[in-house]
Amino acid sequence: MAGKLKWRFDASTFKLLGRGLITDRITAIYELVKNCYDANSTEVEVAFSRVEKRGPHGIITIRDNGSGMSLADIRDKWLVVGTASKRTSPKSPAPFNRRYIGEKGVGRFATDKLGGHLRILTKRAQDAKVLNVIINWSAYEGLTYEHQAKSQQLLFTELENEYSYTEDDGLLPDGHGTALIITMLHEAWDKEMLLRLENQLGRVLPPVFKIVPPFDIHLSAPTADIKKRLVKAEPIEQLATVHVSASFNQKTGEQGILHFDGKSQKFIPSYVEKEIFGPVSMDFYYFDADALKAFKAKYKKTDNYIEGVKIYRDGVICTPFAEFESGLDTRRDVLGIDKRRYQEAFDKLNTRQFIGIIHITKDNNPKITDATNRQDFVDNPAYRRLKEFIIEQIDELAKYKKDKKKDENTRVQSNLKRASADVKEVSRTLTQLVKERPELKDVLAPAIARAKDATEKVSEGAKESADSAKDFQRKEALYLSLMSLQDFANELAHGIRFALAPAKQGAEFFIDFFPDPALNDTFLRYAHLIFNQTETISSLVDFMLSYAQVDIEDSEFQIKELLNGVMNGAYAIIFEKEGIRTELAIKDNIELTGKRKFLEDVLSNLISNSIKALRHEPDKKILCETYADKDSLNIVFSDNGTGVDSKIKGRMFEMFKTTTAEEGGAGLGLFIARSRMAALNGSIELVASAFNPKGAGFKLTIPLKKQ
């Protein structure tokens, strides 16, 4: 037996399409408005009547003056589920030339999201009468249940909808267009929701963007105190602190990106190779604290006006257009901007500090396609890269923010200081006045008292602010050192693992092959190796432990005293024994604040390297010079030994890089020196020795001011 099987759809399919795909009411309205756009309307009215309560009285009307539909259009297109009917051209006829945006042919099911009953009134310019079609979603539902109760099957394709022709009663004043009248609303609309809708509809087209012929959306909700008015985006962009844009350069085929130049403190145009998601143009508006304050003063209760990045395709918004949630935690964050901010650090921007407008086009960005639920794009490498790209742009804005914040701190401080001086001045003038005119004493007494009080308060305030700034700096410094400790822990763990590998494999060799007289030499070699590796691991562990032992608090010390202590104190006996002549040349004796032990460690390591390098030198010399320049203290440490092997010059500060393996060098000394200098915010570098061409020289640099 054989035959053919057909697909069938249960009557409840409409629920799947309308309520399953269209996730929220604002999205539903947007889908319907989009259809008006495709129908070449110049005006759309979205009217709400008695919608404050859900129930039989509420009505939502979406009416346009577009081309309207014939009975054939309704039958062969509107009522056909699937992708939109094939269009001969991707654009609507002139003068509109609109790129069609309704694509997947599910927009019409959005009405089911809004209410249980839909009446379509439509008329083309050439028609005499208005075509009426009734889609009764609620009745479908009723029928479905009825059939289920009788264990019968009802198919979607069997559902019937009534139509009739009526006289034009003025609902379509232009003589053509379509009105969707939705009743039996599923949910109530409060005023806040309506204002939210207005805001979102205002951004269907990008702000500062005129289309000809126009596409004007009007909103009315008389019962919610909203008279019919043109929906337009509030010009909030004008309040932004800074506006930066970048676009694709068609001539060179390069993509413009945002670039904030720290030196000139300006955004400088910059270009990169074309990205895989295709060309984009972008506008970013950043709002600093003042701008946000001004914004809030002007637009009350509209905290979600500024909401990060929006993407427009062919001039019409695609995502995110309808963030239903007003709570921060539940809000959609399609690009993951906020998520990232919470995960990472303080200087990132959040979506309420900027507006980003990204323009793409269907033709040039074919890989960026809408997800069926309209809330995001289909995940693919191009979209993933676009997300990354947008975040890179936001990070450039963040640089600007960081830079300005620094300025701001300085400004606040100096203002406070000035205010404090001003108040003092007032107080002094008053006292002076009383001195010269004692008769005014009684009258001025309260003013003087108040001025004194104010002086105290202001200087207290200034001090507090300065303290908190210091505290912040201190904390920042602590974070920095913690960060470097983290890197550090990582590097050390890595080092231990490296040292461990051959020791472990050496021991393994013993287990596998011992005893074997033929391998005695190898055994001995590996035993030495295991011993040496464990020694290395011990030193690494000691080094790690030293971080736990060293008093993390900084202390004050004089550089001269420290160098004397190391060169002429701790190492004096060794130098004498090795026959090394040392010389200290201290040009500037400077008092430092920092981790004294760290600097001593650096010197110890340099000395121990020099001792090895001087082993075969008959006239052994070490010279340690210090001098200060504008913002750093420099210590140059030289010997006249064998110098640094040119082979490892580039990598000498890395772990386990040594040329003194025979003298027992484990390749840790310079690594430790570099780490310690980094912990002091300073640096170490190889320079020419004072005994050039002989020997090696190392220059230590310690910043005198906090960078």
Add this chain to the structure above:
Amino acid sequence: MATSTKPYIVLIDDDITEDQPLIGYLHREYGASNVFLFQEPTEGIRFIEANLAKRIIVLLDIMFGEKAQGFDVFDRITEKSKLVCFIVMTGNLEAVSKRELQRLVNRHAWYIVQRDKSAKEILALINEAETHLMMRVDGALEEWILRHGPDEQQKPFIKTRGGESYSLADILLSLRTGENEAIGQEMAADILAVAIDLLVRDKSRIGKDNLAGSKESK
């Protein structure tokens, strides 16, 4: 079929020295003359490029100092030939970024192993890689082509239905890089298909044939 000679084991790693036990193990297993250590990535590349005719298993370090030069080695060689087998050694597996892992996996690194694993674990991986090389039809095909003299390799060997003519050298290049319309891969696939077909049709006959064949070759 593939010859029974040992493959070359090439270590490219600046943290390994000749006196380390891993090298000792490799010498025992593969013979000192088949084990090569390079601390300089460029020297390693040069050696491999000069010895593409051999079966090669590379133990590759990624980080050379602060530079991830290992990736360059990997890219350079895989561009020339996909038939070289790579085992990537790393000090810190967690530190290898996802993107880098993807790159390794996509270009068929055989294995990624943390360097403080026991020598036996690393040897087991090399062994697996060796078996893998032996079992690969394209690898066998490569060896078979290389057994022909250079002149012979240049002669037209096969003509496709489309009328294109390919020499053994063309096929070799194709096997290694996918060039020449992937004729090499196609041949390898065809050989495999024929082998499977024969096996499925008459198992007993295949067994006998093989037996007879091996007797003859003795």
